[in-house]
Amino acid sequence: MEAFVQQSINGVSLGAIYALIALGYNLIFGVLNVFTFAHGTVVVMGAYSMLILTTKFGVNYYVAMAMGVIVSVVVGLIIERTTVRPIRDNGWAVVIATFGAAIVIENLMRHYKHVPALPVPFPVPFEQSYITIFGDARIAMIQIFMLGVGVVLMTGLVLFVYRTKMGMAIRAVAQSPYIAETLGIDLTKVAVVCFIVASAVGGMVGILYAIYYQTIYIHVGSQFLGLKGLVVIVVAGSGNIPGSLVVGILLGVLEAFAIGYIDSALRDFVAYSALLLILIFRPSGLFGERAQVAFKV
Amino acid sequence: MALDLLYLYVLDILLEYGVFLIIALGCYVTMMAGQLSMAHGALASLGAYATAVITVELGLPVWLGVVAGMVAGALGGLFMTYVVAYRLVGMYLAIATFAFAEGLAVVYRNIEFIGGTLGIVGIPIVTSLPLVAAVIAVVSFFLWRFEKSFLGRAFRATFDDERIAEAMGVNLRYIKLLAWTVGGGISGIGGALFAHNIGIIRPDNFQVQFSVLVLLAPIIGGYTRFYGVFIGAFVIIFGPHILNITEPETKTVLYGLLYIAFMLWRPDGVIDRAGFRLPKVFRLLLRTPSQGRP
Numbered sequence: 001m002e003a004f005v006q007q008s009i010n011g012v013s014l015g016a017i018y019a020l021i022a023l024g025y026n027l028i029f030g031v032l033n034v035f036t037f038a039h040g041t042v043v044v045m046g047a048y049s050m051l052i053l054t055t056k057f058g059v060n061y062y063v064a065m066a067m068g069v070i071v072s073v074v075v076g077l078i079i080e081r082t083t084v085r086p087i088r089d090n091g092w093a094v095v096i097a098t099f100g101a102a103i104v105i106e107n108l109m110r111h112y113k114h115v116p117a118l119p120v121p122f123p124v125p126f127e128q129s130y131i132t133i134f135g136d137a138r139i140a141m142i143q144i145f146m147l148g149v150g151v152v153l154m155t156g157l158v159l160f161v162y163r164t165k166m167g168m169a170i171r172a173v174a175q176s177p178y179i180a181e182t183l184g185i186d187l188t189k190v191a192v193v194c195f196i197v198a199s200a201v202g203g204m205v206g207i208l209y210a211i212y213y214q215t216i217y218i219h220v221g222s223q224f225l226g227l228k229g230l231v232v233i234v235v236a237g238s239g240n241i242p243g244s245l246v247v248g249i250l251l252g253v254l255e256a257f258a259i260g261y262i263d264s265a266l267r268d269f270v271a272y273s274a275l276l277l278i279l280i281f282r283p284s285g286l287f288g289e290r291a292q293v294a295f296k297v
Numbered sequence: 298m299a300l301d302l303l304y305l306y307v308l309d310i311l312l313e314y315g316v317f318l319i320i321a322l323g324c325y326v327t328m329m330a331g332q333l334s335m336a337h338g339a340l341a342s343l344g345a346y347a348t349a350v351i352t353v354e355l356g357l358p359v360w361l362g363v364v365a366g367m368v369a370g371a372l373g374g375l376f377m378t379y380v381v382a383y384r385l386v387g388m389y390l391a392i393a394t395f396a397f398a399e400g401l402a403v404v405y406r407n408i409e410f411i412g413g414t415l416g417i418v419g420i421p422i423v424t425s426l427p428l429v430a431a432v433i434a435v436v437s438f439f440l441w442r443f444e445k446s447f448l449g450r451a452f453r454a455t456f457d458d459e460r461i462a463e464a465m466g467v468n469l470r471y472i473k474l475l476a477w478t479v480g481g482g483i484s485g486i487g488g489a490l491f492a493h494n495i496g497i498i499r500p501d502n503f504q505v506q507f508s509v510l511v512l513l514a515p516i517i518g519g520y521t522r523f524y525g526v527f528i529g530a531f532v533i534i535f536g537p538h539i540l541n542i543t544e545p546e547t548k549t550v551l552y553g554l555l556y557i558a559f560m561l562w563r564p565d566g567v568i569d570r571a572g573f574r575l576p577k578v579f580r581l582l583l584r585t586p587s588q589g590r591p
Contacts, residue, residue, distance in 0.1 A: 035391065091387070093565070095391070096512075096513055097556065097561065100555070103549065104554055107546075227399070231392070233392075266403065276396055
C-alpha cells in the first residue's frame with residue numbers, strides 16, 4: 001500500500017511534466033497543425049542554458065531560470081522563421097525540416113565547449129527534504145515546488161487561451177485557418193505567438209524536469225519528452241487543454257506503475273501500446289472532437 | 298592495396314544504398330496514397346527478424362527467408378491498416394505509426410527467443426550487388442507500371458483529397474489496404490536483404506531514427522515519381538559519406554542543414570509533380586536564345 005501511494009505520487013509528478021509539455025505542444029501541433037520534431041530540443045535548450053549560466057557563469061539561480069526560458073523562446077522563434085514559415089503549406093516538408101533543425105541544434109550544443117557530453121547533475125533550488133504522509137510514502141519538497149509551478153503555468157495558459165483576444169484568435173485558427181484568415185486574423189502573427197508561448201512553457205518544463213530528476217542530457221528532449229507530449233496530445237484529442245491535463249497525469253501514473261510493478265524497461269512500451277489501444281476504441285482521442293479521424297471509419 | 302580497400306568501401310556503400318532504397322520504395326508506395334508512415338523501418342525490421350529466425354533458428358534456405366520477410370512485412374502493413382490507417386488521418390496517423398515503431402523495438406528487446414537486446418548473429422551473408430540490383434529492377438518496373446495504372450491514379454486521388462476521391466468512386470478501404478500491405482511487403486524484402494547484408498541484427502538497428510530516415514527518402518526525393526526515391530536515398534546514404542571530408546564536428550551539423558536546404562529548395566521533393574527538371578542554374582546555362590523571354 002505504501003508502495004502504491006509512493007508510485008502514485010511519483011506518477012503524478014511525472015504526469016505533470018507530460019501534461020505541461022503537451023499543453024505547450026498543443027499550441028503548435030493542435031492549433032497550427034504543424035508537426036515539429038524540434039520541440040523537444042527547444043525544451044532541452046532551456047534547461048541547458050540554465051545549467052551553463054549557473055555553473056559556469058555563476059548567475060543567480062532564478063535569473064538563470066528566466067534566461068533559460070528566454071533562450072528557449074529565441075530558439076523556438078528561429079525554428080519557426082527558418083523551417084516552418086517558408087513551407088507552412090506543406091506539412092510533410094515541415095516534419096523533415098524541423099527534424100533537420102533538431103539535428104543541427106543538438107550537434108551545435110554538443111560542440112559548444114561549456115556543454116558537458118555526459119548526463120550531468122543539475123543544481124536544485126533548495127536542499128532535498130521530504131514530508132512523510134503515509135507510512136513510508138513521502139513527498140519531496142521538489143515535487144511540491146514542481147507541482148506549484150506547474151499549476152501556475154497551466155492556469156496562465158488556460159487564462160491566455162480562453163480569456164484574451166489573442167487566445168480567441170488562436171482558437172479560431174485551430175477551428176479553421178482559412179475562415180480565420182478571411183475574418184482578418186493574421187495567421188503569421190498567430191503562428192509566432194503560438195511558438196513563443198509553446199517555447200516558453202516548454203523551456204520552463206525542461207527546467208522543471210531537470211530539477212526533478214537532478215540530471216539532464218542532450219537527447220532527453222528529442223528522444224523522450226517531445227514524443228511523450230505527442231502521445232498525450234493524440235490520446236487526449238487534439239486541441240483539448242483540460243483533456244491533455246488529465247491524460248498527461250494518467251500517463252505519468254501509468255508509467256510509474258509500470259516501473260514499480262512490472263519492469264522499468266517496459267515503461268515506453270506501456271505508454272505506446274496504451275496509445276494504440278485507445279486509438280482502436282476511440283480514434284478521436286479520449287476527449288477529442290473528430291478532427292483527427294479518418295473520413296471513412 | 299589501397300584500391301582494393303576503396304573498392305570494398307564503395308561496394309559496401311552501394312549495398313547499403315541498394316538495401317535502403319528497397320525499404321524506402323516500400324515507404325513510397327504507402328505515401329503515394331497520402332499515408333504518412335513512420336513505421337516502415339519497423340516493417341522492415343519484421344522482415345529482417347523473419348528471415349533471421351527462418352535461416353538461423355530453423356536452418357531453412359535463404360530464399361525462403363526472404364519470402365517470409367516479405368510476408369511478415371505485408372502482415373505488419375495489414376496490422377497497421379486495421380489498427381490505425383482506417384481510423385486516423387494526416388499527422389495523427391503519423392504519430393500512431395510512430396508509436397507502433399517505438400513499441401515494436403521494446404518488444405524485440407524483451408523476447409528471449411530472438412536474442413533480446415543482443416539480437417541474432419550468424420545470419421548467412423548472401424546479399425550481393427547483382428541480387429540487390431535485380432530486386433530494385435523488379436520493384437521499379439512494378440512501380441513504373443503501377444503508377445500509370447488506374448490504381449496508381451486512384452492512389453494519387455486519395456493523396457490529394459480523400460473525400461473527393463471517395464465521391465469519384467475510389468474505394469478508400471481497398472486503397473489503404475493495398476497501400477499498406479504492398480508497401481509493407483516491399484519494405485519487408487528490403488529488411489530481409491538488410492539482415493543478409495550485415496549478418497547480424499539487433500533492435501538498435503531499427504530504432505525510430507531509422508524509420509524517420511526511411512520516411513526522409515521519399516520526401517526529399519519526391520513522392521509522385523518512383524525514381525525520386527532513388528535521389529532521396531542517395532542523399533541519405535551517400536550524404537554522410539561525402540560529408541566525411543569535413544571535420545567531424547561540422548559534419549553532423551551540415552547533415553541537418555542538408556535536410557533543411559532540400560526542404561526549402563523543393564518542399565514537394567526533388568522530383569515533384571512537374572516531373573524531372575534541372576535546377577534553375579543549369580536551366581539558365583542550357584537555355585538557347587530562342588527559348589527564353591525576348
